[in-house]
Amino acid sequence: MQTSQKTTTISVAQGDGIGSEIMQAVLDIFAAARVPLEYEHIEMGKSIFDAGFSTGMTAQAKASIERNGILFKGPMETPKGSGVKSINVTARKTWSTYANKRVFRTLNGVDTVFSRANIPINLTIVRENIEDTYGGIEHMLTHDVALCRRFITRPGSLQLMRYAFEMAKRKGSKRVTCAHKANIMKITDGLFLECFREVAKDYPELRADDVIVDDLAMKLVSRPDLFDVVILPNLQGDIISDLCAGLVGGLGFAPSANIGDHISIFEAVHGTAPDIAGKGIANPTALLLSGCMMLRHLHLGESAVLIENALFASLEAGAHTADFGAPGTPALTTQAFAEVIKTHLGSKPKIVPPASFEPANDTISLPKVPARNRMMSTEAPASEIMGADFFIESTDQASLIADTLAEVCGNRYKISTISNRGTQVWPEGSVFTELINQYRVRFEKIDSGTIHQADIVALIKETSEFFKICSVELLMAYAGKKAYSMAQGQ
Numbered sequence: 001m002q003t004s005q006k007t008t009t010i011s012v013a014q015g016d017g018i019g020s021e022i023m024q025a026v027l028d029i030f031a032a033a034r035v036p037l038e039y040e041h042i043e044m045g046k047s048i049f050d051a052g053f054s055t056g057m058t059a060q061a062k063a064s065i066e067r068n069g070i071l072f073k074g075p076m077e078t079p080k081g082s083g084v085k086s087i088n089v090t091a092r093k094t095w096s097t098y099a100n101k102r103v104f105r106t107l108n109g110v111d112t113v114f115s116r117a118n119i120p121i122n123l124t125i126v127r128e129n130i131e132d133t134y135g136g137i138e139h140m141l142t143h144d145v146a147l148c149r150r151f152i153t154r155p156g157s158l159q160l161m162r163y164a165f166e167m168a169k170r171k172g173s174k175r176v177t178c179a180h181k182a183n184i185m186k187i188t189d190g191l192f193l194e195c196f197r198e199v200a201k202d203y204p205e206l207r208a209d210d211v212i213v214d215d216l217a218m219k220l221v222s223r224p225d226l227f228d229v230v231i232l233p234n235l236q237g238d239i240i241s242d243l244c245a246g247l248v249g250g251l252g253f254a255p256s257a258n259i260g261d262h263i264s265i266f267e268a269v270h271g272t273a274p275d276i277a278g279k280g281i282a283n284p285t286a287l288l289l290s291g292c293m294m295l296r297h298l299h300l301g302e303s304a305v306l307i308e309n310a311l312f313a314s315l316e317a318g319a320h321t322a323d324f325g326a327p328g329t330p331a332l333t334t335q336a337f338a339e340v341i342k343t344h345l346g347s348k349p350k351i352v353p354p355a356s357f358e359p360a361n362d363t364i365s366l367p368k369v370p371a372r373n374r375m376m377s378t379e380a381p382a383s384e385i386m387g388a389d390f391f392i393e394s395t396d397q398a399s400l401i402a403d404t405l406a407e408v409c410g411n412r413y414k415i416s417t418i419s420n421r422g423t424q425v426w427p428e429g430s431v432f433t434e435l436i437n438q439y440r441v442r443f444e445k446i447d448s449g450t451i452h453q454a455d456i457v458a459l460i461k462e463t464s465e466f467f468k469i470c471s472v473e474l475l476m477a478y479a480g481k482k483a484y485s486m487a488q489g490q
């Protein structure tokens, strides 16, 4: 069936739980479709954690992925409570797969409230995949206070936006929407939105708009057909994409691609499904569709179309595993479902439009090993230190803290605000605001002189004579514009 496509080698990790069952089904379908791929089977996940590798992968597995540039993986379990980091997140971050693309579309034969209402869904979620709270940088600042740092970066956001707009243009999308919470997180989500707007200018043919993420959640469950490509920061994207999986029939139908400039990872959105593992009843559709995303990425669009059409035709014929489909017709095992798809290779669906692909005009190459880690900085305007926020541990009232630190201020700084859990409690505030044993004290400079880091270090030293300092953030201004948020009520 396949004649003109070049053979490519990829790394394959079957994963844990239902991983081996669904991966076998998918590779069987690939073999029947004569997909021109060769596989290097590698081990990652639970067995490797259990063998004492804290990253969940061996050096050989890492070398294989870095050589081939493509990892096709089944779901993997991260041992709970052991302190080790998720192998899935580690893999996405280590290889800079900055864009997580997830496609959610109505599949004929998959009964949902929207299919019954004849509302077709074809949504692509592009989730930022590296930054945000997924930096996993967390600390207890006091015994009562936990902090998770949330990074949104300009180069990372620009990289993501470029990918999303290029992808949207290539696939003929009409609308690209940025979802965010910039009304609350004005600096972090504000930067994300700023990068979206900057890149959107280069794509005037695409309608670019934005929506607050909670509004998006409401709109998606009422009119999902109004959206096309939606870009989100990492955590919001994680939540919204599971919501979208629900819209099209559940996790068994949600494929995903983790796209990087050198290495890309293709996997289903769902996990290891321990409740059904080993029973041979898991639905391989999400992994199969992820595989088809991979084939398109590798410019093997002919193979992707052949398999997608076989899947759509099988679904139209009523084939289903236990997690979906008409209750009156018997549920097929994973392997039997795969067999039905194999027999439909060469068929086209009659109800839904057949799959198609645009021949690529660029070439796919193996990852080039960079000489060093790439630094992705943008040109910064003139910057100035305006002061610092000190996060201190104290059970005192804020007025006492202000009085105590007045002498530290001297004639260089003023304390402009003291807040508790982000709400201003001094100089103005409400006695009804309940307190936790950690305050933020904002020192801002009052003269026009330049403040150096060494001045802040001196300020830390003086303040530490009165309070335990949990952490310090510099207050920066760029091109004369303050780059820090106000306290609530300030």
Ligand code: NAI
Pocket: 018, 022, 074, 075, 076, 077, 078, 088, 251, 252, 267, 268, 269, 270, 271, 272, 273, 274, 275, 276, 281, 282, 283, 284, 286, 323
């Ligand atoms: P899950 O996605 O494994 O299961 C949720 C529910 O969906 C279960 O009832 C399961 O039976 C069902 N389900 C999932 N995939 C299915 C399929 N292909 N066919 C039929 N039913 C399916 O989520 P859960 O239970 O929260 O996580 C289990 C494990 O998976 C955890 O160790 C988690 O860390 C891991 N996980 C791994 C991911 C990855 O490798 N990318 C992603 C999500 C979770």
